[in-house]
Amino acid sequence: xxxxxxxxxxxxxxxxxxxxxxxxxxxxxxxxxxxxxxxxxxxxxxxxxxxxxxxxxxxxxxxxxxxxxxxxxxxxxxxxxxxxxxxxxxxxxxxxxxxxxxxxxxxxxxxxxxxxxxxxxxxxxxxxxxxxxxxxxxxxxxxxxxxxxxxxxxxxxxxxxxxxxxxxxxxxxxxxxxxxxxxxxxxxxxxxxxxxxxxxxxxxxxxxxxxxxxxxxxxxxxxxxxxxxxxxxxxxxxxxxxxxxxxxxxxxxxxxxxxxxxxxxxxxxxxxxxxxxxxxxxxxxxxxxxxxxxxxxxxxxxxxxxxxxxxxxxxxxxxxxxxxxxxxxxxxxxxxxxxxxxxxxxxxxxxxxxxxxxxxxxxxxxxxxxxxxxxxxxxxxxxxxxxxxxxxxxxxxxxxxxxxxxxxxxxxxxxxxxxxxxxxxxxxxxxxxxxxxxxxxxxxxxxxxxxxxxxxxxxxxxxxxxxxxxxxxxxxxxxxxxxxxxxxxxxxxxxxxxxxxxxxxxxxxxxxxxxxxxxxxxxxxxxxxxxxxxxxxxxxxxxxxxxxxxxxxxxxxxxxxxxxxxxxxxxxxxxxxxxxxxxxxxxxxxxxxxxxxxxxxxxxxxxxxxxxxxxxxxxxxxxxxxxxxxxxxxxxxxxxxxxxxxxxxxxxxxxxxxxxxxxxxxxxxxxxxxxxx
Numbered sequence: 184x185x186x187x188x189x190x191x192x193x194x195x196x197x198x199x200x201x202x203x204x205x206x207x208x209x210x211x212x213x214x215x216x217x218x219x220x221x222x223x224x225x226x227x228x229x230x231x232x233x234x235x236x237x238x239x240x241x242x243x244x245x246x247x248x249x250x251x252x253x254x255x256x257x258x259x260x261x262x263x264x265x266x267x268x269x270x271x272x273x274x275x276x277x278x279x280x281x282x283x284x285x286x287x288x289x290x291x292x293x294x295x296x297x298x299x300x301x302x303x304x305x306x307x308x309x310x311x312x313x314x315x316x317x318x319x320x321x322x323x324x325x326x327x328x329x330x331x332x333x334x335x336x337x338x339x340x341x342x343x344x345x346x347x348x349x350x351x352x353x354x355x356x357x358x359x360x361x362x363x364x365x366x367x368x369x370x371x372x373x374x375x376x377x378x379x380x381x382x383x384x385x386x387x388x389x390x391x392x393x394x395x396x397x398x399x400x401x402x403x404x405x406x407x408x409x410x411x412x413x414x415x416x417x418x419x420x421x422x423x424x425x426x427x428x429x430x431x432x433x434x435x436x437x438x439x440x441x442x443x444x445x446x447x448x449x450x451x452x453x454x455x456x457x458x459x460x461x462x463x464x465x466x467x468x469x470x471x472x473x474x475x476x477x478x479x480x481x482x483x484x485x486x487x488x489x490x491x492x493x494x495x496x497x498x499x500x501x502x503x504x505x506x507x508x509x510x511x512x513x514x515x516x517x518x519x520x521x522x523x524x525x526x527x528x529x530x531x532x533x534x535x536x537x538x539x540x541x542x543x544x545x546x547x548x549x550x551x552x553x554x555x556x557x558x559x560x561x562x563x564x565x566x567x568x569x570x571x572x573x574x575x576x577x578x579x580x581x582x583x584x585x586x587x588x589x590x591x592x593x594x595x596x597x598x599x600x601x602x603x604x605x606x607x608x609x610x611x612x613x614x615x616x617x618x619x620x621x622x623x624x625x626x627x628x629x630x631x632x633x634x635x636x637x638x639x640x641x642x643x644x645x646x647x648x649x650x651x652x653x654x655x656x657x658x659x660x661x662x663x664x665x666x667x668x669x670x671x672x673x674x675x676x677x678x679x680x681x682x683x684x685x686x687x688x689x690x691x692x693x694x695x696x697x698x699x700x701x702x703x704x705x706x707x708x709x710x711x712x713x714x715x716x717x718x719x720x721x722x723x724x725x726x727x728x729x730x731x732x733x734x735x736x737x738x739x740x741x742x743x744x745x746x747x748x749x750x751x752x753x754x755x756x757x758x759x760x761x762x763x764x765x766x767x768x769x770x771x772x773x774x775x776x777x778x779x780x781x782x783x784x785x786x787x788x789x790x791x792x793x794x795x796x797x798x799x800x801x802x803x804x805x806x807x808x809x810x811x812x813x814x815x816x817x818x819x820x821x822x823x824x825x826x827x828x829x830x831x832x833x834x835x836x837x838x839x840x841x842x843x844x845x846x847x848x849x850x851x852x853x854x855x856x857x858x859x860x
Contacts, residue, residue, distance in 0.1 A: 192544065197264070203306070210337045213795075217302065222828035225846065232366065236587065238484055241256065241257050241258055242254045242256050242257070242263065243257070245262075245300045245302075245312060246298075246300040246312045246313075246325070247267070247316065248267075248269070248314050248323050248325075248510045249323065250266065250267055250323045250436060251265060251266050251267055251273070251323050251325075251436040252265055252267060253265075253300070253312055253325065256275075256754075256786035259277060260277070260278050260281070260282070260349065261275055261276055261277045261278060262275075262276040262278060262327070263275055263276075263314075263686060264325070264398060264423045264434055264436060266274075266397075266436060270329075271396075272396075272437055273347075273394070273396035273397055273398045273557070274342065274347070274394065274396065274398045274434055274436075275342070275345070275696065276340050276341065276342055276343075276399075276434075277325075277340070277341040277342075277343065277417065278340055279339035279340065279341060279419070279421070279541070280307065280308050280329055280337070280338045280339055280340070280430075281303070281304045281307045281308055281310075281334065282307070282329075282724075287692065292805075293311070296338075298313060298314040298789065299311060299312065299313045299314070300312040300313075300518040303332075304332075304723070305332070306333070307328060307331070307332060307333070307336055308329050308331050308336055308338060309329070309330045309332065310327075310328070310859065311326070311327075311328045311330075312325060312326065312327055313326040313328075314326075315433060315758075318401075318433075318435055319437075319592045319778075321438055322435045322436065323435065324374060324433055324434075324435045325433060325434050325435070325436075326394040326431070326433055327340070327430075327431070327433070327434065328429060328430070328431045328434055329429060329430040329431075330429045330447070331427045331428070331429070333427070334427040335424075335425060336427070336517050337421055337422060337423075337424050338421060338422045338428075338430040339419055339420070339421035339422075339430075340419065340420050340421075340427070340430065340432075341394070341417040341418070341420075342394075342400065342417055342419070342420075342760040343416075343417050344360060344415055344416055344417055344418070346396075347396050347398075348361035348363055348394070348395040348793060349361050349362045349363060349390045349392055349393065349394055349395075349418065350362060350392070350394075350688070350691055350791040351389060351391045351393045351399075351685075351688070351691060351692060351778075352372075352388070352389070352390075352391070352392050352410065352418070352432050353372065353374070353384035353385060353387075353388040353410065354377075354384065354385030354386060354388065354685065354688055354689070355367065355377075355384060355385055355412075356377050356381045356385065356668075356677055357675065357676035357677040357681055358385075358676065358681040358684040358685040358688055359676065359684055359795065360683070360684035360687050360780065360793075360794075361395070361537055361792065361793060361795075362392075362412060362418065363414070363415055363793075364414055364415060364519070365414060365729055366411045366412055366413065366414040367382070367384075367410070367411060367412040368382075368411055369409045369410065369411035369419065369421060369576055370383060370384070370409060370410065370411070371407075371408070371409055371410075371423075371617070371620055371632075372384065372388065372408045372409065372410040372420075372432075373388070373403075373616070373617045373620060373632055373633055374386050374387070374388040374615040374616060374633050374655075374656055375615055375616050375634055375652050376615055376616060377668050377669075378668075378669060378706070382431075384410075385615075385668050386506065386614070386615040386653055386654030386655070386665075386668060387654065387655050387656075387665065387688070387689055387692060387694055387723055388633060388654075388655075388656050389656065389657070389692045389693075389830070390402035390403075390404060390408070391692065392418070393506070393691065395782065395792045397436065397437035398434055398435065398436055398437065399435045399437075400432055400433070400434050400435075400730055401433045401435070402420060402430060402431070402432040402433075403431040403432065404632065404657065405631070405632075406422075406428070406429065406430060406431050406432075406544055407422060407426060407428050407632070408420055408421070408422065408430075408632075408633070409421045409423060410424070415465075420432065423525070423860070439740065443510055452614075456493070456608070456649075456664060456696075456698075456728070456729050457491065457492050457493055457526075457527055458492055458493075458728075458729045458730045458752070458755060458756070458760075459489075459491075459492040459493075459730040459731060459732055459752055459755075460493045460494075460495050460529065460698065460729060460730070460731040461480065461484065461489075461492060461495065461526070461732050461735065462494075462495045462497075462701055462731065462732065462733045463476065463480060463493050463494055463495060463496050463497065463500065463686055464733065465475060465477070465479065465480060467497075467499050467500045467503060469503065469507075470503055470504050470506070470507035473496070473500050473503055473504060474504075474522060477494060477496070477522050477523050477632055478522075478523075480494060480523075481494065481523050481524075481526060481757045483735070483737070484852060486527070487736075487737055488749060488750070489735075489749065490525055490526065490754070491525075491526065491752075492526055492527070492859075493526060493527045493528070493529050493607070493608060494523040494526050494527070494528055494529070494622065495529040495531070495608075495610065495731075496528065496529065496530050497531050498531040498532065498533055498575075498612060501530040501531050501532060501600070501604075503532075504604055505600050505603070505604070506541070518834050521605040521606070521607070525602060526530070527606075527607040527608065527609055528604065528605060528606040528607060528608070529606060529607065529608035529609070529651070530600060530601065530604055530606040530608070530610070531609075531610045531611075532597055532600070532609060532610070532611055532612075533574065533612045533613035534579075534581055534582035534584070534593070534613055534614070534639060535572075535574035535575075535579040535580070535581055535582075535613055536556075536579060536580055536582075536613070537574075537577045537578065537579050538569075538577075538578050538579065538580060543556075543579075543580060546592075552568075552719070554583060554586040554588055554589055555582070555588070555589040556569040556570070556580035556581060556582065556583050556589075557569065557570045557580070557581045557582070557583050557618055557619070557630075558570055558583070559624055560625070560627075570618055570622060570624065572618050572621060572622065574613060576580060579737070581613075581618050582639075584630075584635060584638045584639045585627060585629050585630065585638070590642050594642060594645065594646065597609055597646060598646065599613065601646075607649055608649045608650070608651060609646060609649070609650055609651070610650075610651035610652075610653075610666065611643055611650070611651065611652050611653060612653045612666075613640075613653065614635075614636050614639055614640060614643075614652045614653045614654040614655075615633075615636055615653060615654030616635070616636075616654075616784055616821065617630070617631075617632065617633070617634075617635060618635070633656035633657070634654075636654050636655065636656045636658065637656050637657045637658055640652055640654075640655060640656075640661055640663065641658070641661065643663065644662060644663055644784065646663040647674075648662040648663070650663050650664070650700065651663070651664040651665070651666055652664070652665055652666070653665075653666050655692075655694050656756060656808060659692060659693025659694050659695075660693070663696070664696050664697070664698055664728075665689065665694045665696065665697050665698065666697075666698045667685055667689065667698060667700055668685070668700070669697050669704070669705045669706045670682065670685075670700045670702050670704045670705070670706060670840075671704050671707070672704035672705070672706065672707060672713075672716065673704070673716070674701055674716065674810070674811065674812045677706075677725055677826075678716075679704070679716060679719060679720055679723075679808050679810055680703050680796070682699060682700075682720070682723055682724075683723065683795060683796055683797070683798055683808075683810070683811075684795045685699075686699070686727060686778050686798060687778060687779075687780050687795070687798060689778075690776035690777055690778035691780075693774075693775050693776070695728070695767065695770055695776060695777040695778065696728050696767075697727065697728060697729075698728070698729045698731055699723075699724050699730075699731060700731065701727070701731045701732055701733030701734070702717060702720045702721050702724055702730070702731065702732050702733070702734075703716055703717045703720050703733065703734055703739065704716075704720070704793045705733050712734075712739055714739060714740040714741070714744055715812065715813070715850065716812070717736070717739050717740055717744060718740075718744060718747065718850055719808060719809050719810065721744075721747065721748060721751055722751070722808050722809075722853035723806070723808050723853075724799075725751040725752075725754055725755050725759065725853070726755075726759050726800060726804075726806045726855075727759075727778075728763055730751070730752060730755055733763075736748040748852070750830040759800070762801060762804060763777060763798050763800075765799065765801065766801040769801065777800065777801065778798050778799070778800060779798065779800075779801070779802070780794065780798065780799070781794040781798075781799070781805075781820055782794075783799060783802070783822070783824045784799065784802060784821040784822035784823035784826070784839070785823060785824065785839075785840065788822070788824075788840070790820060790842070791822055794820055796808070796810050796817075797819070797820065799822070802858065803857060803858045804855065804856070804857055805822070805828065805855070805856040805857075805858070806836070806853065806854075806855055807819045807820075807846075807848075807851045807853075807854040807855075807856070808848075809848050809855070812847075814824075815847065815848060815849050815850065816845045816846060816847050816848060817845075817846060817854075818843065818844055818846065819842065819843040819846045819847065819854055819856075820841075820842050821837055821838070821839050821840065821841055821842070821843065821856065822839060822840070823840060824838075824839050824840030824841035824859055825839060825840070825856050826838075826839035826840075827858070827859045827860045828838065828856040828858055828859070829856060829857045829858075829859050830854065830855075830856055831856065831857060832854065832855070836859065839858075
């Protein structure tokens with residue numbers, strides 16, 4: 184055993200805030216100790232050692248608020264957040280930054296403040312816990328800040344998944360709800376392209392984690408961070424090795440019986456979109472071939488009585504048409520007629536330019552070329568050279584979003600293209616990722632972490648609410664559609680089973696106006712072209728903001744599926760869109776997600792915390808589709824004890840807070856319930 188240096192103060196520690204394992208000596212007693220001399224001092228030292236080793240309690244309060252408090256658990260070197268007055272634990276943080284055998288002694292370095300606890304492991308790190316102003320009514324917010332004292336110290340805090348279901352954070356390839364069953368090695372908490380890096384994090388990412396015990400963890404945006412997910416054990420936040428950077432986050436305790444909910448967002452406008460979206464996969468060799476292919480697709484849609492919605496042209500097809508049709512804007516008095524009338528056209532752009540493309544070469548001759556593309560920081564007197572990266576297999580430069588001139592040039596080009604091609608919608612791919620991090624090059628402060636995604640999304644929002652982006656980070660308040668990641672054409676969590684968890688994940692983080700992947704999936708899988716998979720997928724997207732198709736139903740399936748597709752499109756227009764409009768207003772005013780998990784209405788029922796194959800639209804419609812191949816029945820959990828649910832297929836009424844066992848759902852049916860009370 185070894186003694187800890189004790190920092191004595193003459194003032195009294197406030198008992199209302201601090202509960203310690205000892206009491207401050209009174210001034211007369213301190214004077215008496217001074218008179219007893221050296222022998223008594225050594226006796227006291229031995230007593231302190233014995234007390235620390237034997238008599239100290241296994242848990243000790245270090246910071247206590249009104250509704251909750253932080254304790255240090257000596258046995259495992261962990262911080263516990265407990266609700267008051269019952270002491271129910273809501274969060275356990277295993278501290279990996281300091282020696283677990285060296286718990287904080289019963290003293291701190293900032294007790295006089297009353298709302299802070301500070302402690303220093305003299306050779307490793309400093310810890311500061313603080314009570315912060317609440318982020319929302321009914322919450323109590325704590326600040327946890329670790330500061331390394333040596334360059335080689337790696338700060339790491341792990342959040343237990345024992346008896347806590349966690350939601351939020353990053354999107355992943357095989358999305359789970361909750362995150363407890365996900366597995367990921369430690370990697371930068373930065374959005375990425377799952378098609379290029381399936382083991383990485385996906386395009387929707389927020390530094391916000393929500394626990395079923397009514398606690399949230401929010402990480403400061405300026406913190407360089409790695410995240411690891413250890414299935415059913417814990418998730419960990421840590422700083423990069425050798426960087427000597429602080430670790431700073433905020434656990435918030437929700438003081439009511441309800442779990443903490445999504446952060447409040449202020450949406451500017453409901454972005455309209457004519458559903459469905461029909462993705463063009465025809466010939467792209469020349470502008471003439473693309474135009475013929477588009478006209479052929481429109482004729483077939485008309486023939487099958489599907490002549491509504493949007494035809495989406497990919498990035499390559501857009502580039503071919505742009506090279507052939509783009510003319511100076513001053514020669515066009517009005518927008519050109521759409522190539523796909525009576526449908527609308529969506530074109531696709533990205534912030535990348537191939538180094539051999541005419542676009543890139545023209546920009547180099549534009550006078551301000553150096554500022555148009557992301558570049559390494561040059562040495563004094565040296566010229567700026569674009570930071571090269573890859574995009575869809577090509578060596579490319581990437582738009583410099585920190586340059587007003589570059590952004591203005593890029594947005595003006597997008598507007599000209601939209602006008603020249605008669606497009607209603609513009610989709611932007613490649614918004615995600617950190618090019619500097621990929622190349623292990625220091626990034627400008629504005630582009631650290633997901634700064635690129637945030638800045639570019641804000642700029643693209645100025646194009647209007649007919650804009651679609653491929654990624655979001657701190658961008659959910661913008662009136663933009665978000666294209667969900669591609670899914671495999673199979674029944675796995677990387678395919679159909681991952682669709683509902685992804686919807687719940689996007690919506691919880693505020694990205695309610697999502698465009699799901701095409702019906703049946705767009706990444707080749709084991710069951711590509713399976714009519715049953717197509718139907719079950721179709722039944723889910725009917726209840727989402729936009730229905731998207733890659734393979735038209737007449738190519739994959741028989742006439743029955745084609746007719747079902749027409750019925751689903753009509754149900755989406757007549758039943759779902761009014762619900763979306765209604766609950767988008769609630770989202771704007773209260774911050775509640777439009778698509779909600781079962782626990783939203785049953786916040787104290789542990790059964791509801793792990794349900795990932797049902798979802799609510801607002802508080803009044805429950806959708807419980809089939810996601811298992813070959814099944815025509817399933818168990819359905821009806822949330823909300825005390826409420827009644829009406830089955831829209833059979834008109835039967837059931838009690839909330841119950842589970843319907845082996846409930847029938849033939850291939851032609853999707854169980855949908857409406858709350859009647």
